[in-house]
Amino acid sequence: MGLSSRTLASIITPVTLASILLTASSCSVKSCAGQCGPPFQLQVVFRNGTAEQDAIAAMRKCQGSPLVVRIGQPYRSHSPGSPGQWTAIIYTKQMPAGPAPVPLLTCLRHSPAVTMASWPD
Numbered sequence: 001m002g003l004s005s006r007t008l009a010s011i012i013t014p015v016t017l018a019s020i021l022l023t024a025s026s027c028s029v030k031s032c033a034g035q036c037g038p039p040f041q042l043q044v045v046f047r048n049g050t051a052e053q054d055a056i057a058a059m060r061k062c063q064g065s066p067l068v069v070r071i072g073q074p075y076r077s078h079s080p081g082s083p084g085q086w087t088a089i090i091y092t093k094q095m096p097a098g099p100a101p102v103p104l105l106t107c108l109r110h111s112p113a114v115t116m117a118s119w120p121d
Contacts, residue, residue, distance in 0.1 A: 034121035039091035046086040062107035
């Protein structure tokens with residue numbers, strides 16, 4: 001019981017096309033751990049005892065940076081060792097890497113209210 005060449009072609013063509021598409025799409029998949037694209041999340045942690053208004057003021061002082069998309073509201077982190085410490089997210093256009101100084105980070109770190117500012121993985 002043989003299949004006609006037309007029937008074989010109608011079966012083989014979609015199967016071949018599907019395998020080519022699957023192979024091509026797997027080559028274009030961008031693998032990343034953490035933050036893959038904008039807006040990136042810059043985490044800002046404030047000193048214990050910092051008032052919420054002071055945390056907001058520290059971020060607003062730096063929001064003029066061209067990296068900033070928007071600033072998030074501070075929230076209380078509940079991690080061990082820092083109960084009730086204020087944390088906030090600043091959403092950025094880029095996540096600069098390398099040894100060059102980043103003015104946004106420099107601005108945040110100059111605030112006495114800020115203990116840490118970084119882009120987590």
